[in-house]
Amino acid sequence: MNGPKKALHVAVVGVGGVGKELMQQLMDVPFPFNVAALSNSRKMLLFTDGTACLNGSQWAAALDGADAPDADLEVLHAALEGLAKRSTNKVVLVDNTSSEVVANMYPEFLSAGIHVVTPNKKAFSGDLALYKSIIGGEEEAQGPAELPRGVFYNESTVGAGLPIISTLKDLVNTGDKVNKIEGVFSGTLSYIFNEYSKGQERRPVAKANGNPTPGDDLNGADVARKLTILSRMIPGLLDLLPKGHEDVKPTSLVPQALRGVDAQEFMRRLPEFDSDIARKRDEAARRGNVLRYVGVIEVNEGRGKVEAKLEEYPKTHAFATSLQGSDNIIMFHTERYGARPLLIQGAGAGNAVTAMGVMSDLLKFF
Numbered sequence: 001m002n003g004p005k006k007a008l009h010v011a012v013v014g015v016g017g018v019g020k021e022l023m024q025q026l027m028d029v030p031f032p033f034n035v036a037a038l039s040n041s042r043k044m045l046l047f048t049d050g051t052a053c054l055n056g057s058q059w060a061a062a063l064d065g066a067d068a069p070d071a072d073l074e075v076l077h078a079a080l081e082g083l084a085k086r087s088t089n090k091v092v093l094v095d096n097t098s099s100e101v102v103a104n105m106y107p108e109f110l111s112a113g114i115h116v117v118t119p120n121k122k123a124f125s126g127d128l129a130l131y132k133s134i135i136g137g138e139e140e141a142q143g144p145a146e147l148p149r150g151v152f153y154n155e156s157t158v159g160a161g162l163p164i165i166s167t168l169k170d171l172v173n174t175g176d177k178v179n180k181i182e183g184v185f186s187g188t189l190s191y192i193f194n195e196y197s198k199g200q201e202r203r204p205v206a207k208a209n210g211n212p213t214p215g216d217d218l219n220g221a222d223v224a225r226k227l228t229i230l231s232r233m234i235p236g237l238l239d240l241l242p243k244g245h246e247d248v249k250p251t252s253l254v255p256q257a258l259r260g261v262d263a264q265e266f267m268r269r270l271p272e273f274d275s276d277i278a279r280k281r282d283e284a285a286r287r288g289n290v291l292r293y294v295g296v297i298e299v300n301e302g303r304g305k306v307e308a309k310l311e312e313y314p315k316t317h318a319f320a321t322s323l324q325g326s327d328n329i330i331m332f333h334t335e336r337y338g339a340r341p342l343l344i345q346g347a348g349a350g351n352a353v354t355a356m357g358v359m360s361d362l363l364k365f366f
Contacts, residue, residue, distance in 0.1 A: 005366050006089050009048075011037035011080055014096030015063065018119060021355035022096060023059065029359065031366060035059075036083060036091065037076055041099075043068040044076065048083040073105055081112040084147060090365050094358060095120050106152065107133040113147030117361040119156035119354050124232070125225035126244040131232060153364060156357030158185070158226045159328050159348045167332065167344060168233050176334045178234050181297040183330035184319060185226045187349035188217040189253075189293040191326040196281060197290045220250025220293070223308040227295045234297070237304045250308035253277070253293070284312045290320045318343060 010026065010033050012019055019040075026033050038045045043063050062068060069075075084091040093109050095102050095118040103123035106116050107130075123134055136149060158164045171178060184190045224245035231237045241247040252259075255273040258266050277291075284291050289312040298305045313319045323329055328348025331341045347353050 005032055007032035007034045008362065008365055009034050009036040009080075009083060009087060009089055009091040010094055010362065011035075011039075011076065011092070012094045012096065013037075013039045013076070013102060014094075014099075015040050015060070016096070017351040018354045018358070019096040020060075021351040022094065022358055025355055025359050029363075031363065033362075034089075036080065038063055039071045039076065041097075042071055044071040045069075046076070046079050048079040073102065077105065077108060077112065077114075080109070080114050084113045090115060092117055092362065092365060094118065094362070096358070098122065100126070104130065110134065110136070110150040110152065113150055115150040115365065116152040117358055118152070118154055119160070119358055120154075121157045121222075121225045121229065124154055124157055125228040128239065128242045128244065131244075132238075153361035154229070155361050156354050157229055159330065159344070159346075159357075160350060161353035161357035161360065162328060162330075162344055162346050162348055164330055164344055165229070165233070167342070168230060171332065171334055171336075171342075172233060172235065176336045178332065178334050179299055180333040181230055181330065182294055182333075184292055184323060184328055185223045185295045185330070185348070186217065186293060187326035187328060187347070189223070190323055190328065190348075193290070193292055194323055194325065196277070197320075218253040220252055220308045221245060223293070223295045224248035224250040224306075227297055227306050227308060231297050231304060231306050234299060234304070236301075237297075237299065240304050241306065248306050248308055251293075251310055253310070280310070287312065289314055292319050292323075294319070 008031070012022065012035065015023065015038060023035075026035065034047075036046070036048050038059055040063060043065075045059070045063055045068055080091050080093065091113070092115040095106075095116065098120055100122045103118075103120055103126070106118075106123050109116055123130055134152060155161075155163070155165045168178070168181075227248060228241050228245045231240055255270075258269060258273070261269070281291055292311055292313055294309065294311050296305075296307045296309070296311075315321070318331070319329060322343075322345055326347065326349060327345055329343065329345040331343050333341045
C-alpha cells in the first residue's frame with residue numbers, strides 16, 4: 001500500500017437482486033467508494049453535485065419515493081460526464097440490468113471518459129458492430145481531449161464470480177494458444193442433468209431456479225451468449241459471429257409444443273415430454289456415459305466453431321464426476337495446458353457471487 005487510495009465514483013444502474021447485494025458489498029468493503037448515482041427502471045437519484053449518498057437501507061426508500069426523479073439515461077450520462085471532467089477521481093457506471101437500452105449506450109459512456117463494469121451480457125454477445133464500438137479501435141482510443149477513453153470490465157458476464165474471463169485474458173495476453181474451450185455454462189442446466197443422471201423421471205426444472213419463464217433456461221440462448229463473449233476474446237475469432245449469439249444456433253431442450261406457452265402451462269405439461277430425454281439418458285448410461293448440456297468453442301488455425309448442445313461424456317470425465325448442484329465447470333485446452341486442461345469450477349449463478357464478480361472488477365480501478 002502506498003498511502004490512502006483515491007475514492008471511486010460509482011453510478012449503480014439496476015438495484016434488484018444483484019444490485020442490492022452489490023450495494024451491501026460496497027458498504028462492507030474497506031475501500032473508498034462514493035455512490036454518484038442510483039437508478040432502477042423507474043426512478044433515479046443523483047449525487048454528482050457533491051451531496052452525500054444515503055446510507056444503509058435509506059437509499060432504497062428514497063429511490064422509491066414519489067419525489068425521486070424519473071430514470072433517464074441521457075441525464076445520467078450528462079451528470080457523470082460532468083463529474084468526470086470536474087473530478088480527479090475515476091467515474092464508473094455499474095450496469096446490473098439485462099437491458100439492451102443501457103448496453104447500447106456503453107460506447108457513449110466510454111467515449112466520455114466514464115468506465116463501465118457490468119454483468120449484462122447483451123452488449124458483448126449481440127451485434128458485432130456494437131461490440132467493436134465498445135472495445136474501441138485506434139480512432140476511438142481517446143475520448144474528448146481532456147479525458148482518456150473509459151475502460152470496461154465484464155468478468156461476471158460468464159460464470160458470475162468465477163475467474164473465467166480474466167483467466168482467458170491472461171492466457172491470450174501471455175501468448176498461450178487456445179485450442180478449445182468446453183464447459184457446463186448454465187447453472188440451471190447443470191442442476192437439471194446432475195439430478196436427471198440419478199434416474200429422476202421428471203426434469204427438475206422447478207427446483208433449478210425461480211425463473212418466471214423456465215423455458216428460457218432450456219433453450220440454450222444463455223449458454224450461446226456466454227460462448228459468444230468468450231469466442232470474441234480469442235485471436236482470429238472476433239468476426240466469427242457477426243450476429244452474436246444468434247449465429248450460434250444452440251440446441252433447444254424446449255419441446256416444440258411448449259414454445260411460447262406461459263410458465264404455468266409449461267410446468268404442467270413438461271412431464272409429457274420426458275420420454276425422449278429419458279431414452280437418451282438411458283442410451284448414454286448403457287454406453288457408460290452421462291448427458292450434459294455443454295458449450296464448446298473449437299479453434300482451428302484462426303477459424304473456429306461454436307456450439308451449445310447436449311453431449312455425452314464418460315462417467316469418469318470431470319463433467320460427470322466433479323459437478324454438484326448448479327455448479328459451472330469450464331475447461332481450457334491450450335498449447336501450455338495440453339495433456340491436463342486448465343479447469344475452473346464453482347457456483348456460476350446467484351446474486352452474492354455475481355455481485356462479487358462486479359466488485360472484483362471495481363477493485364481493479366484502485
